[in-house]
Amino acid sequence: MNRPQHIERMVEAIKRFPGIGPKMAERISYHLVKISQNEVDRFINSIISARAAMRYCSKCFNLSESDPCPICSDDLRDKTILCIVETPQDLIAVSKAKEYNGLYFVLGGALSPLDAVGPGDIRTDLLIKRLREDSISEAILATDTDSKGETTALYLAEIIKPLKIKVTRLGYGLPAGGDIEYADEITISRAISGRKEM
């Protein structure tokens, strides 16, 4: 017997979420029809209000409820260092590691020649503009340690160095092929203090 059509539609929609396979999508769909109406309403409202409240910070492109975001508007931060990450989740991971007190820039992805993602598809132009306009003396490349992240770091180092800005890459401790987002605070703190010039 096939799944009811309404469930089928939900499964199709949920399957598109990152990291969710068909089995998990089915579990979530059945869960959503079993829970109380109140719980469903709370869930739906949390999505609607988040969609309405979240915006990109015009300086760092972090997702935030204000523009500029709380990090960019914090006067106590070191405004001469810029940590460059792939996603807003990576920014959160680095910021949890108390080692770092500079500013950030979110690229919005990583270079991936195989998927036809080039420099024009991530915020490389905006990054260069930011580095030119603000007095940044060091750019820390905190892209993932997988092949896309490494490709991105190499490319960025090439285009940032001519601006006479010191370029560093997160140091040892981060597993190769890893995602910054899932690294723990101690590992990230060590990687920041052990960063190496490129």
Ligand SMILES: [Zn+2]
């Ligand atoms: Zn910001």
